[in-house]
Amino acid sequence: MPRRSYDQYCPAARALDAVGDRWTLLIVRELLAGPRRYTDLHADLPGVSTDVLASRLKDMERDGLTTRRRLPPPGAVFVYELSARGRELLPVLAALADWGAPALAERRPTDAVRAHWFAIPLARRLGDLGAGVIEVRLDEGVFHVRTDGGEPLYGDGPADRPAATLTLDADTCIAISDGSLSLKEGISRGSVLLDPPV
Template sequence: MSPRRRSYDQYCSAARALDVVGDRWTLLIVRELLAGPRRYTDLHADLPGVSTDVLASRLKDMERDGLATRRRLPPPAAAYVYELTARGRELLPVLQALGGWGAGEMDERRPTDALRAHWFALPLLSALEGEGVVEVRLEEGDFHDGVFHLYAGATDGPAYGEGPAPREPDARLTLDAGTCAAVGRGETSLPDAVRAGRIEVTGEGVLAKALREAAA
């Protein structure tokens, strides 16, 4: 039997939610799993600062609480991956709201701050209107891989993914991390950034055309 988790012991929905996701690292693990199934080693690589023991413990807690599941990939991969349940995916708007609230803290990047390109996925998803696949390329020299893709308007499945889009995207955006942060802080909208030349939009899909029209 799994040990009883720590609880605030309050009959309050906010307290009950924090009983489940309030531990350090849990919501950041959710952020990573919103990209779809991830191997333990990939999660550890994209959560700099977390110990292997804490990551393993949090994943077990998330399985116990119905937020995530673990399954074995078929051969030739034969590896285990973790993925969100439907209840876990319901945390997407929670993370987007939390990111919006915390955007005001995104001033200058500190020398100790780790950075991954796909960490800008959720703010950009919040700023996009419409449905479709959007490929994003960040023009920054310190990214291991500055390309990721978004599933705008998706109600199930992954919210985003690392690397190029798996199919021809509805739009391609090229921008820098500073512009991403500015969009997340609400200092500029996507159309305004396109109009100002801070975002290059290519593609002939509905989303690309809508962005160019809005910026005209």
């Protein structure tokens, strides 16, 4: 089945030809954490069907956004990872997260949540902690982000030897991410625990 196109000689239309399909940018969000197996992607994208996920990954590989490779033994499984072109979508996702942040005012009962979904909007607010890997602990789970410009930008789960650890709730994380609360204010109010303290 041929892929649909806007057929417009416009950079925005061309970009949407590549990433405008439902789920594509959320797959990019997941792959910004590094290579992922198909089953891991499916688990962290609640609501996507296996057919749609497979189709999007195939389209993304064809468009040069992702690559697929086999891990060496003993893993010997296939993983998907972003190409350099795919990683260039990070500022796009950060801008979308900024734009969408006001819609997080209230969590709906049907909303799925994964702790690492907070990584992209939060990462750029952690510069005051210095360059390194910061572990973030929420009730919803643990993830870590890099503030040193390295890759991958974030990872699910605890960090290996983090420079600092933040413990906070999701509402505080959202407030820091959208800039309505600074990290320094959150620490001074006690809504953010920082270890080691600054």
